[in-house]
Amino acid sequence: MPARLTTIGFDADDTLWHNERFFQLTQERFAGLLADHAGRDHLMERLLAAERRNLGHYGYGIKGFVLSMIETALEVTEARVPAPVIGELIAAGHEMLAHPIELLPHAREAVEAVTDTHRVVLITKGDLLDQERKLAQSGLGDLFDAVEIVSEKTPETYRAVFARHGNGADRSMMVGNSVRSDVVPALEAGGWGVHVPHELTWAVEAAEPPAAAERFHSLADLGGLPDLVRGIG
Known part of the structure; x- marks a missing residue:
């Protein structure tokens, strides 16, 4: 048989x-960067909503995650997020992509x-x-x-x-x-x-x-x- x-x-x-631990560490970094504009819990809710919304556009992975963070940053600051913050988010994505397995x-x-x-x-x-x-x-x-x-x-x-x-x-x-x-x-x-x-x-x-x-x-x-x-x- x-x-x-x-x-x-x-x-x-x-x-x-x-894998997920690096996303969560970056989310904490994100919360710190936007602390003057939104509380952590509210920010995480907005980020998760953006991630769900964007899965059909970007798929799964770090690149879509970074784009969702940038989108959320623009939303919670009413498009006034400082350019250095955007730079920090992009740098965080680069670090995630280079992290050892x-x-x-x-x-x-x-x-x-x-x-x-x-x-x-x-x-x-x-x-x-x-x-x-x-x-x-x-x-x-x-x-x-x-x-x-x-x-x-x-x-x-x-x-x-x-x-x-x-x-x-x-x-x-x-x-x-x-x-x-x-x-x-x-x-x-x-x-x-x-x-x-x-x-x-x-x-x-x-x-x-x-x-x-x-x-x-x-x-x-x-x-x-x-x-x-x-x-x-």
Whole structure:
């Protein structure tokens, strides 16, 4: 009998390496720069609204985040934001784009553990150049049979990716920190969805875990993935 599970997809940001912490640090810097114009909570609400509004224009990633900060700065200052503040925000974006990659615990071991028995695919959202940079710096690139950098993660996305690089979504697993993007649409596509929570989650990615779904699993960290994969068969 063929194996039930043949292909494993991994999310990248905050699943294999840290990412959200740098966004949150930059948000604190943003709040400090605009402290004379808006309280922190109000500013964060306006920024999140801008990010949600701009996803369809800029997609996911640092560049869209910086543009959303600039847009928010213009809004809260009624277009009177000082030019040096805009310069600081652009500089903060450059620093984020140059920040070294820090792998999460068990990331390399988990990917290595399944490469001999399964096809392994990296499936990530975000800016193409930045995601390629992070993958190259991570040292994990050679472990993947394929890399897919997509604009959005939907059931259709997973069906297409796992058809190209596997035996279809029903024989595939998606592993990631986002219930909204990594788990729910993978389950809806017919595959397994494995949630590996990160301590920091962007509000846009928040969703309730589908605990009743037959193919849903949750792990404390990636260290438990090899045993889960072996158990599924």
